[in-house]
Amino acid sequence: MRKLYVVKESKDFKRILDNNKSKISNNFKIFHQDNELKYSRFGISVSKKLGNAVIRNKYKRKIRSIIDNSKKLYINNKDYIIILRKGALSKSFQELEKDYQSLIYKIGKENSNEKKEQ
Numbered sequence: 001m002r003k004l005y006v007v008k009e010s011k012d013f014k015r016i017l018d019n020n021k022s023k024i025s026n027n028f029k030i031f032h033q034d035n036e037l038k039y040s041r042f043g044i045s046v047s048k049k050l051g052n053a054v055i056r057n058k059y060k061r062k063i064r065s066i067i068d069n070s071k072k073l074y075i076n077n078k079d080y081i082i083i084l085r086k087g088a089l090s091k092s093f094q095e096l097e098k099d100y101q102s103l104i105y106k107i108g109k110e111n112s113n114e115k116k117e118q
Contacts, residue, residue: 007043007079016043016081023103023110026087027096030103032080040074042067043081050089059084066097073104075111 007013019033035041044063046056063082074080088096 005039005041007041007081012079013043013045013081016079023106025085025099025103027085027091027099028088028103029083029085030080030100030107031083032078032107035077035079037077039076041079043079044084045081046084050084050086055089059088062093062096063100066093066100069097070101070104073101073108075108078107078111 007016016031016033019031021033022029022031024030044060046059048056050056050059063084067082082100091099
């Protein structure tokens with residue numbers, strides 16, 4: 001994942017989180033909001049409650065890999081904040097990837113329904 005596609009600034013995180021558009025599973029909570037860019041951006045958050053820095057960084061790397069593997073599912077012009085939940089610590093990489101892709105698919109489906117209504 002290139003640095004261009006990363007949400008880093010706290011004001012952007014806050015703006016997306018305050019939007020309250022989200023999808024939840026046992027492993028992830030994904031907030032999303034439209035942006036004015038021609039590409040999608042991603043922010044990853046892993047709580048200190050889930051483990052020490054080594055554990056948190058390990059899961060951030062896994063999530064980045066899942067993001068790269070799922071590029072065809074994204075809607076351009078969206079910002080995503082991915083929050084790892086406690087249930088993810090006991091899951092394999094394949095289970096996390098499948099769960100993540102199903103949430104992104106639901107977000108895409110929701111977005112297409114909104115466009116049809118307009």
